[in-house]
Amino acid sequence: MDTTCILGRVTDIPSSPSTQVLEQRLRTARIVNVVLAVVAVFLLIVVLARPTGGGAGGARPAAAPNTATPGPEATPTSVALRDPDDPLAIGPVDAPVVLVEWADLRCPYCALFTNRTMPALLKEYVDTGRVRYEFRDVSFFGEQSTNAAVAVRAAAEQGRFREYLAAAYAAAPEKGHPDLPRKKLIGFARTAGVPDLARFERDLDRADLRKAVEQSTRDAQSLGITSVPFFVAGDRAVPGAQPVEVFRQLLDDRLAAAGTR
Structure with a gap:
């Protein structure tokens, strides 16, 4: 069973047919x-x-x-951006494999992945230069989700994306959606070591960051992604906060397909 947050509610679901559909679209687009x-x-x-x-x-x-x-009607060959200026990414832009995650900061299962699984993947794959990690924010659980995603982007612009994500998810409850008022978002920035807190607070009100979050959410939904966390590596999709072994198998397979291990 996959533990996943679905548009406004938390549930345990079996693997969604949309996963297979997205994988098929990615494979078909690559051939085309x-x-x-x-x-x-x-x-x-x-x-x-x-x-x-x-x-x-x-x-x-x-x-x-x-x-x-x-x-x-066309589908991109890959959802990976490989943008060298992307502040919401970790790892070399030319890494053989890119792991893309869609997440909402109010999703408890996104927190579960970040707290339990992501540290091992960063150490074994990203920090060694074999995999690039790209984060896509979505706002599935109301206004606080949008505000939290804006906060992540504001921290990322000051070079503290990785640290802010860790600080926010470390404070998440095991079940249910956390309450994330402005005061907490600022507290996460302090914990993450965001250098200019005054700038960070101003950036929480930036319209361009809010529009970017809204666009990212629409982009995810246009791909058929309605649950988080959701992951894509190459033409393979994985829904839910799966055990670390699932991600190791996924990344090892993609690295082998790319001719490297």
């Missing part, structure tokens, strides 16, 4: 994108090989198809 890339290269070669013709009305080489901008 490879085919499109091959076609684009072929067409470009044909275009470059054509004579341009003389005179004022000479033909111009046609532009290669734009495969970088998928249509509205």
Whole structure:
């Protein structure tokens, strides 16, 4: 049984069919994108090989198809961003494997993963440079979820993402959604060693950070993710706060597929 928080309530659920659907979408998109890339290269070669013709009305080489901008029904090859400026990520941008997590700071099972499982994964995979961890915030449990996600982003901008996440989840109850008023969010920043607390407090009211959280939540839902924590590595998806052995198997398999261990 998977322990997962589902949009406004906490429950124990079996593996969701949406997990298989998302995995299939990731695999299908990877194949489609490879085919499109091959076609684009072929067409470009044909275009470059054509004579341009003389005179004022000479033909111009046609532009290669734009495969970088998928249509509205397309699915990205990977949900990993690999953005070197992403403050919500840990590990080298060129790591062979990226583990993406969607989480809500008011989800007790997200706290369970961060407190019990994440330290081992960071030590064994991320800190050794083999895996990059990317965090996606979602607001599934009301206004306090949004405020907490804004606080994470504010701390991350001051280089304390990892520390803030640990401080917030360390204070989480074993069951139920924690109450996270502004005073607690500031207290977590103090515990995490956020250097400029006055700036942090101002950033809690930033509209751009709030909009980023709202967009991240919409993006997750558009992928069919309605429960947290939720994880993707390559074209494999894992729902729930699974035991550390499940994540070791997942990451070892993905590393092997990438040609490294």
